[in-house]
Amino acid sequence: MLHSRWFALVILCAATLMIILDGTIVTVALPVIQADLGFTPASLSWVMDSYLIAFGGLLLLSGRLGDLLGRKRVFLAGLAVFTLASLACGLAAGPGTLIAARFVQGIGGAMASSVTLGMIVRLFTQPDEQRRAIGAFSFVGAVGASAGLIIGGLLVQLASWHWIFFVNVPIGVLAGIAGWRLLAADQGMGLRAGADALGAAAVTVGVMLAVYAIVQPSAWWAGVVAVALLAGFVLRQATARTPLLPLRVFASRSVSGANLAQLFIIGAAMGFQVIVTLYMQRVLGFRPAAAGLGLFPVAAVIAAVSLGLSAPLIGRFGASRVLVSGLVMITAALALLTQIPAHADYATSLLPLLVVFGLGGGLTLPAVTTLGMAGATDADAGLVSGLFNTAQQVGGALGLALLTTLAAGRTGTGPASQTARALTSGYHLAWAAGAVLGAAATAVAVIVLRSPRRRQHDVTRLAGEEASQVPASS
Numbered sequence: 001m002l003h004s005r006w007f008a009l010v011i012l013c014a015a016t017l018m019i020i021l022d023g024t025i026v027t028v029a030l031p032v033i034q035a036d037l038g039f040t041p042a043s044l045s046w047v048m049d050s051y052l053i054a055f056g057g058l059l060l061l062s063g064r065l066g067d068l069l070g071r072k073r074v075f076l077a078g079l080a081v082f083t084l085a086s087l088a089c090g091l092a093a094g095p096g097t098l099i100a101a102r103f104v105q106g107i108g109g110a111m112a113s114s115v116t117l118g119m120i121v122r123l124f125t126q127p128d129e130q131r132r133a134i135g136a137f138s139f140v141g142a143v144g145a146s147a148g149l150i151i152g153g154l155l156v157q158l159a160s161w162h163w164i165f166f167v168n169v170p171i172g173v174l175a176g177i178a179g180w181r182l183l184a185a186d187q188g189m190g191l192r193a194g195a196d197a198l199g200a201a202a203v204t205v206g207v208m209l210a211v212y213a214i215v216q217p218s219a220w221w222a223g224v225v226a227v228a229l230l231a232g233f234v235l236r237q238a239t240a241r242t243p244l245l246p247l248r249v250f251a252s253r254s255v256s257g258a259n260l261a262q263l264f265i266i267g268a269a270m271g272f273q274v275i276v277t278l279y280m281q282r283v284l285g286f287r288p289a290a291a292g293l294g295l296f297p298v299a300a301v302i303a304a305v306s307l308g309l310s311a312p313l314i315g316r317f318g319a320s321r322v323l324v325s326g327l328v329m330i331t332a333a334l335a336l337l338t339q340i341p342a343h344a345d346y347a348t349s350l351l352p353l354l355v356v357f358g359l360g361g362g363l364t365l366p367a368v369t370t371l372g373m374a375g376a377t378d379a380d381a382g383l384v385s386g387l388f389n390t391a392q393q394v395g396g397a398l399g400l401a402l403l404t405t406l407a408a409g410r411t412g413t414g415p416a417s418q419t420a421r422a423l424t425s426g427y428h429l430a431w432a433a434g435a436v437l438g439a440a441a442t443a444v445a446v447i448v449l450r451s452p453r454r455r456q457h458d459v460t461r462l463a464g465e466e467a468s469q470v471p472a473s474s
Contacts, residue, residue: 004182005123011179012116013140015079018171019109020140022051022086024148024299027273028292029161031281036161037095041408042215048274049211049397050099054106055113056393057204060244061197062114071115071122072183076176078111083172090165113389119183149299153292196244199236203244206230207394214401249384257448258372259391264441265327265364266392267399268434272334272357273298275403275430280350283342283420283427294346298358305362314367319374323367324445329360331438337431342420371449399437403430 026047034044066074085105092098155163206229213223237243250256273295280286280294314322333356340349372388411426 007178008123008182008184009120011175011182012075012120014171015075015112015175015179016116017140018168018175019082019113021148021151022105022109022165022168024273025152025155025164025167026051027277028149028152028281028288028295029156029164030274031278032156032161032288033098037092037098039095041411042405043095045215045274045401045404046095046099047102048270048400049215050103051106051109052270052393052397052400053204053208053211054103055110056106056390056397057207058107058110058200059114059390059393060387061200062110064196064244065111066115070186071119072179072185075112075115075119075183076179078108078113078115079172079176079179080108081105082108082112083169083176084108086165086168086172090162090169122186123184149292149295150289151292153287153289156288158289196236196240196242199233199240199244202229202233202236206233207397211397211401214398215405217405245387249387253448254371254374255384255387257444258368259387261323261327261441261444261449262368262372262388263391263395263398264437264444265330265368266395267402268330268334268437268441269361270396270400271403271430272337272434274400275407275427275434276337276350276354278407279424279427280346283423284344284346284350294350295354297351298354298361301355301358302361302365305359306366310363310366313363314370319367319370320445320449322363323371323449324442326360326363326365326367327438327442327445329356330364331360331435331442333357333360334431334435334438338428338435340424340428342424399434403433406430406433 030044030047033039033047034041039047062074062078082105085101085108088101089098089105092101151167152164155161155167206226209222209226209229213219213226216222234247237245237247277291277295280291281288286294310322333353336353336356340353344350369388372384407426407430409426410429411422
Protein backbone atom coordinates (compact mmCIF):
# COMPACT_ATOMS: atom_id res chain seq x y z
CA MET A 1 0.00 0.00 0.00
CA LEU A 2 2.83 2.37 0.91
CA HIS A 3 4.66 1.77 -2.36
CA SER A 4 1.49 2.13 -4.42
CA ARG A 5 0.82 5.55 -2.89
CA TRP A 6 4.30 6.78 -3.77
CA PHE A 7 3.96 5.36 -7.28
CA ALA A 8 0.71 7.29 -7.53
CA LEU A 9 2.58 10.43 -6.48
CA VAL A 10 5.10 9.82 -9.26
CA ILE A 11 2.24 9.63 -11.77
CA LEU A 12 0.67 12.85 -10.54
CA CYS A 13 4.04 14.62 -10.56
CA ALA A 14 4.80 13.38 -14.09
CA ALA A 15 1.49 14.75 -15.37
CA THR A 16 2.11 18.03 -13.56
CA LEU A 17 5.61 18.23 -15.02
CA MET A 18 4.20 17.81 -18.54
CA ILE A 19 1.66 20.59 -18.04
CA ILE A 20 4.18 22.97 -16.43
CA LEU A 21 6.72 22.27 -19.16
CA ASP A 22 4.12 23.20 -21.74
CA GLY A 23 3.63 26.55 -20.05
CA THR A 24 7.26 27.60 -20.60
CA ILE A 25 8.50 25.41 -23.45
CA VAL A 26 6.38 27.33 -25.98
CA THR A 27 7.95 30.68 -25.11
CA VAL A 28 11.28 30.18 -26.87
CA ALA A 29 9.55 28.75 -29.96
CA LEU A 30 7.30 31.76 -30.60
CA PRO A 31 9.51 33.53 -33.18
CA VAL A 32 9.94 30.31 -35.18
CA ILE A 33 6.21 29.54 -35.00
CA GLN A 34 5.45 33.08 -36.16
CA ALA A 35 7.70 32.77 -39.19
CA ASP A 36 6.58 29.25 -40.10
CA LEU A 37 2.80 29.65 -39.76
CA GLY A 38 2.46 33.31 -40.73
CA PHE A 39 1.27 34.84 -37.46
CA THR A 40 1.17 38.62 -37.26
CA PRO A 41 3.07 40.17 -34.32
CA ALA A 42 -0.21 40.99 -32.54
CA SER A 43 -1.89 37.64 -33.16
CA LEU A 44 1.17 35.70 -31.96
CA SER A 45 0.08 36.22 -28.35
CA TRP A 46 -2.89 33.94 -29.03
CA VAL A 47 -0.55 30.93 -29.04
CA MET A 48 -0.17 31.59 -25.31
CA ASP A 49 -3.47 33.34 -24.62
CA SER A 50 -5.75 30.64 -26.03
CA TYR A 51 -4.19 28.14 -23.63
CA LEU A 52 -4.24 30.48 -20.63
CA ILE A 53 -7.86 31.50 -21.20
CA ALA A 54 -9.18 27.95 -21.28
CA PHE A 55 -6.94 26.89 -18.41
CA GLY A 56 -7.81 29.81 -16.15
CA GLY A 57 -11.48 29.98 -17.07
CA LEU A 58 -12.16 26.30 -16.39
CA LEU A 59 -10.12 25.65 -13.24
CA LEU A 60 -13.03 26.40 -10.92
CA LEU A 61 -15.50 24.28 -12.89
CA SER A 62 -12.98 21.44 -13.28
CA GLY A 63 -12.34 21.32 -9.56
CA ARG A 64 -16.07 21.20 -8.92
CA LEU A 65 -16.48 18.38 -11.45
CA GLY A 66 -13.78 16.46 -9.61
CA ASP A 67 -15.89 16.68 -6.45
CA LEU A 68 -19.00 15.57 -8.34
CA LEU A 69 -17.67 12.88 -10.70
CA GLY A 70 -14.57 11.68 -8.87
CA ARG A 71 -11.07 13.13 -9.00
CA LYS A 72 -9.45 10.13 -10.71
CA ARG A 73 -12.00 10.20 -13.51
CA VAL A 74 -11.55 13.95 -14.13
CA PHE A 75 -7.74 13.66 -13.89
CA LEU A 76 -7.52 10.87 -16.47
CA ALA A 77 -10.01 12.57 -18.79
CA GLY A 78 -8.03 15.81 -18.59
CA LEU A 79 -4.78 13.96 -19.25
CA ALA A 80 -6.28 12.32 -22.35
CA VAL A 81 -7.61 15.64 -23.69
CA PHE A 82 -4.26 17.36 -23.07
CA THR A 83 -2.30 14.57 -24.80
CA LEU A 84 -4.52 14.47 -27.88
CA ALA A 85 -4.52 18.26 -28.12
CA SER A 86 -0.70 18.24 -27.92
CA LEU A 87 -0.62 15.93 -30.92
CA ALA A 88 -2.98 18.28 -32.78
CA CYS A 89 -0.74 21.25 -31.90
CA GLY A 90 2.30 19.49 -33.31
CA LEU A 91 0.46 18.68 -36.54
CA ALA A 92 -0.98 22.22 -36.97
CA ALA A 93 -0.34 23.74 -40.39
CA GLY A 94 -1.89 27.17 -39.83
CA PRO A 95 -2.52 29.79 -37.13
CA GLY A 96 -6.21 28.93 -36.66
CA THR A 97 -5.54 25.22 -36.14
CA LEU A 98 -2.77 25.86 -33.62
CA ILE A 99 -4.84 28.36 -31.63
CA ALA A 100 -7.82 25.99 -31.50
CA ALA A 101 -5.64 23.06 -30.42
CA ARG A 102 -3.98 25.19 -27.75
CA PHE A 103 -7.42 26.11 -26.40
CA VAL A 104 -8.31 22.42 -26.10
CA GLN A 105 -4.94 21.85 -24.44
CA GLY A 106 -5.93 24.42 -21.83
CA ILE A 107 -9.17 22.55 -21.17
CA GLY A 108 -7.28 19.31 -20.56
CA GLY A 109 -4.66 21.06 -18.44
CA ALA A 110 -7.36 22.63 -16.24
CA MET A 111 -9.10 19.27 -15.73
CA ALA A 112 -5.91 17.47 -14.70
CA SER A 113 -4.36 20.30 -12.64
CA SER A 114 -7.47 21.23 -10.69
CA VAL A 115 -7.64 17.87 -8.88
CA THR A 116 -3.97 16.92 -8.56
CA LEU A 117 -3.16 18.57 -5.24
CA GLY A 118 -6.44 17.35 -3.75
CA MET A 119 -5.54 13.79 -4.74
CA ILE A 120 -2.11 14.11 -3.13
CA VAL A 121 -3.61 15.35 0.14
CA ARG A 122 -6.04 12.41 0.16
CA LEU A 123 -3.25 9.92 -0.57
CA PHE A 124 -1.01 11.14 2.24
CA THR A 125 -2.96 11.95 5.36
CA GLN A 126 -0.11 11.76 7.89
CA PRO A 127 1.49 15.20 8.40
CA ASP A 128 5.09 14.08 7.82
CA GLU A 129 4.26 12.10 4.69
CA GLN A 130 2.04 14.86 3.39
CA ARG A 131 4.79 17.45 3.76
CA ARG A 132 7.23 15.18 1.90
CA ALA A 133 4.70 14.55 -0.86
CA ILE A 134 3.89 18.24 -1.28
CA GLY A 135 7.61 19.04 -1.21
CA ALA A 136 8.20 16.59 -4.08
CA PHE A 137 5.26 18.08 -5.96
CA SER A 138 6.63 21.62 -5.47
CA PHE A 139 10.11 20.57 -6.57
CA VAL A 140 8.68 19.19 -9.81
CA GLY A 141 6.99 22.54 -10.41
CA ALA A 142 10.23 24.43 -9.89
CA VAL A 143 12.27 22.10 -12.09
CA GLY A 144 9.60 21.98 -14.80
CA ALA A 145 9.35 25.74 -15.15
CA SER A 146 13.11 26.09 -15.43
CA ALA A 147 13.74 23.05 -17.64
CA GLY A 148 11.01 24.03 -20.11
CA LEU A 149 13.03 27.02 -21.29
CA ILE A 150 16.11 24.91 -22.06
CA ILE A 151 14.25 21.89 -23.46
CA GLY A 152 12.14 24.12 -25.68
CA GLY A 153 15.16 25.85 -27.13
CA LEU A 154 16.98 22.57 -27.80
CA LEU A 155 13.96 20.92 -29.44
CA VAL A 156 13.34 23.91 -31.71
CA GLN A 157 16.99 24.18 -32.68
CA LEU A 158 17.80 20.47 -33.11
CA ALA A 159 14.45 19.29 -34.51
CA SER A 160 11.56 21.73 -35.09
CA TRP A 161 8.93 23.64 -33.12
CA HIS A 162 6.48 20.77 -33.71
CA TRP A 163 8.40 18.64 -31.22
CA ILE A 164 7.72 20.94 -28.29
CA PHE A 165 4.18 19.52 -28.52
CA PHE A 166 4.98 16.00 -29.69
CA VAL A 167 7.12 15.44 -26.58
CA ASN A 168 3.94 15.53 -24.48
CA VAL A 169 2.41 12.53 -26.25
CA PRO A 170 4.53 9.66 -24.84
CA ILE A 171 4.53 11.24 -21.38
CA GLY A 172 0.76 11.63 -21.44
CA VAL A 173 0.15 8.09 -22.69
CA LEU A 174 2.42 6.48 -20.10
CA ALA A 175 1.03 8.61 -17.26
CA GLY A 176 -2.53 7.83 -18.34
CA ILE A 177 -1.98 4.06 -18.44
CA ALA A 178 -0.16 4.06 -15.10
CA GLY A 179 -2.76 6.34 -13.53
CA TRP A 180 -5.64 4.12 -14.67
CA ARG A 181 -3.98 1.13 -13.00
CA LEU A 182 -2.49 2.67 -9.85
CA LEU A 183 -4.62 5.65 -8.81
CA ALA A 184 -7.34 4.75 -6.34
CA ALA A 185 -10.87 5.32 -7.58
CA ASP A 186 -13.02 7.76 -5.62
CA GLN A 187 -16.76 8.27 -5.69
CA GLY A 188 -17.95 11.79 -6.32
CA MET A 189 -21.09 13.36 -4.94
CA GLY A 190 -22.90 13.02 -8.28
CA LEU A 191 -24.00 15.65 -10.76
CA ARG A 192 -27.20 16.25 -8.83
CA ALA A 193 -25.13 18.19 -6.30
CA GLY A 194 -24.80 20.88 -8.97
CA ALA A 195 -22.14 22.48 -11.16
CA ASP A 196 -22.46 26.01 -12.48
CA ALA A 197 -21.70 25.32 -16.14
CA LEU A 198 -23.47 28.53 -17.19
CA GLY A 199 -21.25 30.61 -14.92
CA ALA A 200 -18.12 28.88 -16.21
CA ALA A 201 -19.18 29.53 -19.81
CA ALA A 202 -19.84 33.20 -19.09
CA VAL A 203 -16.48 33.85 -17.41
CA THR A 204 -14.47 31.88 -20.00
CA VAL A 205 -16.07 33.52 -23.04
CA GLY A 206 -15.96 36.91 -21.31
CA VAL A 207 -12.22 36.67 -20.66
CA MET A 208 -11.59 35.41 -24.19
CA LEU A 209 -13.44 38.37 -25.70
CA ALA A 210 -11.62 40.77 -23.37
CA VAL A 211 -8.28 39.47 -24.64
CA TYR A 212 -9.53 39.71 -28.23
CA ALA A 213 -10.55 43.33 -27.65
CA ILE A 214 -7.02 44.09 -26.43
CA VAL A 215 -5.34 42.33 -29.36
CA GLN A 216 -7.77 43.88 -31.89
CA PRO A 217 -8.58 47.41 -30.58
CA SER A 218 -10.91 48.02 -33.53
CA ALA A 219 -13.17 45.20 -32.28
CA TRP A 220 -14.85 47.44 -29.71
CA TRP A 221 -17.92 45.21 -29.69
CA ALA A 222 -15.84 42.40 -28.16
CA GLY A 223 -15.00 44.61 -25.20
CA VAL A 224 -18.66 45.53 -24.68
CA VAL A 225 -19.78 41.90 -24.82
CA ALA A 226 -16.93 40.89 -22.50
CA VAL A 227 -17.99 43.43 -19.88
CA ALA A 228 -21.60 42.26 -20.16
CA LEU A 229 -20.65 38.59 -19.79
CA LEU A 230 -18.37 39.22 -16.82
CA ALA A 231 -21.08 41.35 -15.16
CA GLY A 232 -23.52 38.55 -15.84
CA PHE A 233 -21.12 36.09 -14.25
CA VAL A 234 -21.00 38.19 -11.07
CA LEU A 235 -24.80 38.42 -10.99
CA ARG A 236 -25.05 34.67 -11.58
CA GLN A 237 -22.75 33.95 -8.66
CA ALA A 238 -24.87 36.15 -6.42
CA THR A 239 -28.10 34.36 -7.29
CA ALA A 240 -27.25 30.76 -8.30
CA ARG A 241 -28.16 27.90 -5.95
CA THR A 242 -24.74 26.29 -6.41
CA PRO A 243 -22.46 29.14 -7.57
CA LEU A 244 -19.11 28.39 -9.12
CA LEU A 245 -17.55 31.22 -7.11
CA PRO A 246 -19.55 32.29 -4.04
CA LEU A 247 -19.01 36.03 -3.63
CA ARG A 248 -18.62 35.68 0.13
CA VAL A 249 -14.94 34.81 -0.35
CA PHE A 250 -14.24 38.40 -1.40
CA ALA A 251 -15.30 39.65 2.04
CA SER A 252 -11.75 38.82 3.16
CA ARG A 253 -9.40 41.73 2.42
CA SER A 254 -6.54 39.25 2.31
CA VAL A 255 -8.19 37.07 -0.35
CA SER A 256 -9.48 39.93 -2.52
CA GLY A 257 -6.30 42.01 -2.20
CA ALA A 258 -3.94 39.11 -2.91
CA ASN A 259 -5.89 38.07 -5.99
CA LEU A 260 -6.00 41.62 -7.34
CA ALA A 261 -2.26 42.13 -6.74
CA GLN A 262 -1.56 38.79 -8.40
CA LEU A 263 -3.73 39.68 -11.40
CA PHE A 264 -1.53 42.73 -12.06
CA ILE A 265 1.89 41.22 -11.37
CA ILE A 266 1.36 37.93 -13.22
CA GLY A 267 0.16 39.94 -16.21
CA ALA A 268 3.41 41.90 -16.10
CA ALA A 269 5.50 38.76 -15.58
CA MET A 270 3.96 36.78 -18.41
CA GLY A 271 4.43 39.65 -20.85
CA PHE A 272 7.98 40.17 -19.58
CA GLN A 273 8.90 36.55 -20.26
CA VAL A 274 7.67 36.60 -23.85
CA ILE A 275 9.06 40.07 -24.70
CA VAL A 276 12.52 39.26 -23.30
CA THR A 277 12.61 36.06 -25.34
CA LEU A 278 11.66 37.96 -28.49
CA TYR A 279 14.29 40.61 -27.72
CA MET A 280 17.06 38.02 -27.33
CA GLN A 281 16.17 36.23 -30.57
CA ARG A 282 15.11 39.08 -32.86
CA VAL A 283 17.42 41.86 -31.61
CA LEU A 284 20.42 40.16 -30.00
CA GLY A 285 20.39 37.37 -32.58
CA PHE A 286 20.24 34.45 -30.13
CA ARG A 287 19.22 31.06 -31.46
CA PRO A 288 16.30 29.35 -29.66
CA ALA A 289 18.48 27.20 -27.39
CA ALA A 290 20.60 30.21 -26.42
CA ALA A 291 17.46 32.24 -25.69
CA GLY A 292 16.22 29.47 -23.40
CA LEU A 293 19.51 29.44 -21.55
CA GLY A 294 19.46 33.24 -21.46
CA LEU A 295 16.10 33.27 -19.66
CA PHE A 296 17.01 30.36 -17.39
CA PRO A 297 18.55 32.58 -14.63
CA VAL A 298 15.10 34.08 -13.96
CA ALA A 299 13.48 30.71 -13.33
CA ALA A 300 16.51 29.41 -11.39
CA VAL A 301 16.60 32.43 -9.04
CA ILE A 302 12.82 32.29 -8.52
CA ALA A 303 13.06 28.59 -7.63
CA ALA A 304 15.99 29.11 -5.25
CA VAL A 305 14.47 32.09 -3.43
CA SER A 306 10.91 30.76 -3.24
CA LEU A 307 11.97 27.35 -1.94
CA GLY A 308 14.92 28.42 0.24
CA LEU A 309 14.69 32.01 1.46
CA SER A 310 11.08 33.15 1.27
CA ALA A 311 9.67 31.12 4.18
CA PRO A 312 12.17 32.37 6.82
CA LEU A 313 11.88 35.93 5.51
CA ILE A 314 8.08 35.81 5.69
CA GLY A 315 8.30 34.35 9.20
CA ARG A 316 10.68 37.12 10.28
CA PHE A 317 9.24 40.20 8.58
CA GLY A 318 5.68 39.22 7.63
CA ALA A 319 4.12 38.30 4.30
CA SER A 320 2.98 41.85 3.50
CA ARG A 321 6.44 43.37 3.81
CA VAL A 322 8.07 40.57 1.82
CA LEU A 323 5.42 40.94 -0.88
CA VAL A 324 5.98 44.69 -1.18
CA SER A 325 9.75 44.17 -1.36
CA GLY A 326 9.38 41.61 -4.13
CA LEU A 327 6.96 43.76 -6.10
CA VAL A 328 9.28 46.77 -5.88
CA MET A 329 12.15 44.69 -7.26
CA ILE A 330 10.05 43.38 -10.17
CA THR A 331 8.80 46.88 -10.98
CA ALA A 332 12.32 48.30 -10.85
CA ALA A 333 13.65 45.61 -13.20
CA LEU A 334 10.88 46.30 -15.72
CA ALA A 335 11.46 50.04 -15.52
CA LEU A 336 15.21 49.63 -16.09
CA LEU A 337 14.58 47.38 -19.08
CA THR A 338 13.03 50.37 -20.85
CA GLN A 339 16.56 51.84 -21.02
CA ILE A 340 18.31 48.81 -22.50
CA PRO A 341 19.69 49.57 -25.98
CA ALA A 342 19.49 47.55 -29.16
CA HIS A 343 22.31 45.00 -29.43
CA ALA A 344 23.13 45.33 -25.73
CA ASP A 345 25.67 43.04 -24.11
CA TYR A 346 23.81 40.19 -22.42
CA ALA A 347 26.20 39.68 -19.51
CA THR A 348 26.52 43.31 -18.46
CA SER A 349 23.20 44.85 -19.49
CA LEU A 350 20.47 42.18 -19.51
CA LEU A 351 21.58 39.49 -17.06
CA PRO A 352 21.68 41.74 -13.94
CA LEU A 353 18.10 42.86 -14.61
CA LEU A 354 16.96 39.27 -15.10
CA VAL A 355 18.48 38.37 -11.72
CA VAL A 356 16.72 41.30 -10.02
CA PHE A 357 13.43 40.21 -11.60
CA GLY A 358 14.03 36.66 -10.40
CA LEU A 359 14.76 37.81 -6.86
CA GLY A 360 11.55 39.81 -6.85
CA GLY A 361 9.56 36.90 -8.24
CA GLY A 362 10.99 34.51 -5.66
CA LEU A 363 9.81 36.80 -2.86
CA THR A 364 6.48 37.73 -4.43
CA LEU A 365 5.01 34.33 -5.30
CA PRO A 366 5.16 32.69 -1.85
CA ALA A 367 4.14 35.90 -0.08
CA VAL A 368 1.10 36.57 -2.23
CA THR A 369 0.06 32.92 -1.92
CA THR A 370 0.37 33.05 1.86
CA LEU A 371 -1.79 36.17 2.01
CA GLY A 372 -4.27 34.81 -0.49
CA MET A 373 -4.84 31.64 1.51
CA ALA A 374 -4.67 33.20 4.99
CA GLY A 375 -8.29 34.36 4.86
CA ALA A 376 -9.67 30.96 3.84
CA THR A 377 -11.69 28.82 6.22
CA ASP A 378 -11.55 25.03 6.18
CA ALA A 379 -14.79 24.97 4.20
CA ASP A 380 -13.53 27.48 1.61
CA ALA A 381 -9.88 26.39 1.25
CA GLY A 382 -10.41 24.51 -2.01
CA LEU A 383 -12.53 27.30 -3.45
CA VAL A 384 -10.01 29.99 -2.51
CA SER A 385 -7.20 27.90 -3.98
CA GLY A 386 -9.13 27.57 -7.25
CA LEU A 387 -9.81 31.32 -7.30
CA PHE A 388 -6.11 32.01 -6.79
CA ASN A 389 -5.10 29.78 -9.70
CA THR A 390 -7.80 31.33 -11.87
CA ALA A 391 -6.63 34.89 -11.15
CA GLN A 392 -3.09 33.81 -12.03
CA GLN A 393 -4.06 32.39 -15.42
CA VAL A 394 -6.47 35.21 -16.35
CA GLY A 395 -3.94 37.84 -15.32
CA GLY A 396 -1.32 36.14 -17.46
CA ALA A 397 -3.61 36.05 -20.49
CA LEU A 398 -4.65 39.70 -20.24
CA GLY A 399 -1.16 40.96 -19.46
CA LEU A 400 0.42 39.01 -22.29
CA ALA A 401 -2.15 40.31 -24.76
CA LEU A 402 -1.66 43.91 -23.58
CA LEU A 403 2.14 43.94 -23.65
CA THR A 404 2.56 42.14 -26.99
CA THR A 405 -0.07 44.34 -28.62
CA LEU A 406 1.62 47.51 -27.37
CA ALA A 407 4.99 46.28 -28.63
CA ALA A 408 3.58 45.44 -32.07
CA GLY A 409 1.72 48.76 -32.28
CA ARG A 410 4.83 50.80 -31.51
CA THR A 411 6.99 48.81 -33.93
CA GLY A 412 4.53 49.11 -36.79
CA THR A 413 4.51 47.10 -40.02
CA GLY A 414 6.66 46.84 -43.12
CA PRO A 415 10.39 46.18 -43.63
CA ALA A 416 11.46 49.09 -41.43
CA SER A 417 9.64 47.57 -38.47
CA GLN A 418 12.05 44.63 -38.41
CA THR A 419 15.13 46.71 -37.64
CA ALA A 420 16.72 46.27 -34.23
CA ARG A 421 15.97 49.89 -33.31
CA ALA A 422 12.27 49.61 -34.19
CA LEU A 423 11.84 46.27 -32.42
CA THR A 424 13.59 47.54 -29.29
CA SER A 425 11.38 50.63 -29.23
CA GLY A 426 8.30 48.40 -29.17
CA TYR A 427 9.76 46.23 -26.44
CA HIS A 428 10.56 49.33 -24.37
CA LEU A 429 6.90 50.35 -24.47
CA ALA A 430 5.82 46.85 -23.42
CA TRP A 431 8.23 46.83 -20.47
CA ALA A 432 7.01 50.29 -19.46
CA ALA A 433 3.44 48.97 -19.40
CA GLY A 434 4.66 46.03 -17.31
CA ALA A 435 6.23 48.48 -14.85
CA VAL A 436 2.87 50.27 -14.55
CA LEU A 437 1.20 46.93 -13.76
CA GLY A 438 3.89 46.24 -11.18
CA ALA A 439 3.32 49.66 -9.59
CA ALA A 440 -0.42 48.94 -9.45
CA ALA A 441 0.24 45.61 -7.72
CA THR A 442 2.53 47.36 -5.24
CA ALA A 443 -0.15 49.95 -4.47
CA VAL A 444 -2.70 47.19 -3.82
CA ALA A 445 -0.26 45.43 -1.51
CA VAL A 446 0.48 48.59 0.46
CA ILE A 447 -3.13 49.81 0.73
CA VAL A 448 -5.27 46.67 0.86
CA LEU A 449 -2.98 43.99 2.27
CA ARG A 450 -1.45 45.99 5.10
CA SER A 451 -2.49 44.09 8.21
CA PRO A 452 -2.59 45.26 11.83
CA ARG A 453 0.48 44.04 13.64
CA ARG A 454 -1.51 41.87 16.02
CA ARG A 455 -2.89 39.88 13.06
CA GLN A 456 0.41 39.53 11.25
CA HIS A 457 1.36 36.33 13.07
CA ASP A 458 -1.93 34.74 12.01
CA VAL A 459 -1.25 35.65 8.39
CA THR A 460 2.38 34.48 8.35
CA ARG A 461 1.89 31.30 10.35
CA LEU A 462 1.22 29.43 7.08
CA ALA A 463 4.24 30.90 5.28
CA GLY A 464 6.42 27.80 5.27
CA GLU A 465 3.59 25.50 4.25
CA GLU A 466 2.21 27.75 1.50
CA ALA A 467 5.64 28.76 0.14
CA SER A 468 6.41 25.11 -0.56
CA GLN A 469 3.31 24.87 -2.78
CA VAL A 470 4.10 27.79 -5.11
CA PRO A 471 5.27 27.18 -8.71
CA ALA A 472 8.70 28.54 -9.49
CA SER A 473 7.66 30.55 -12.50
CA SER A 474 4.57 32.12 -14.03
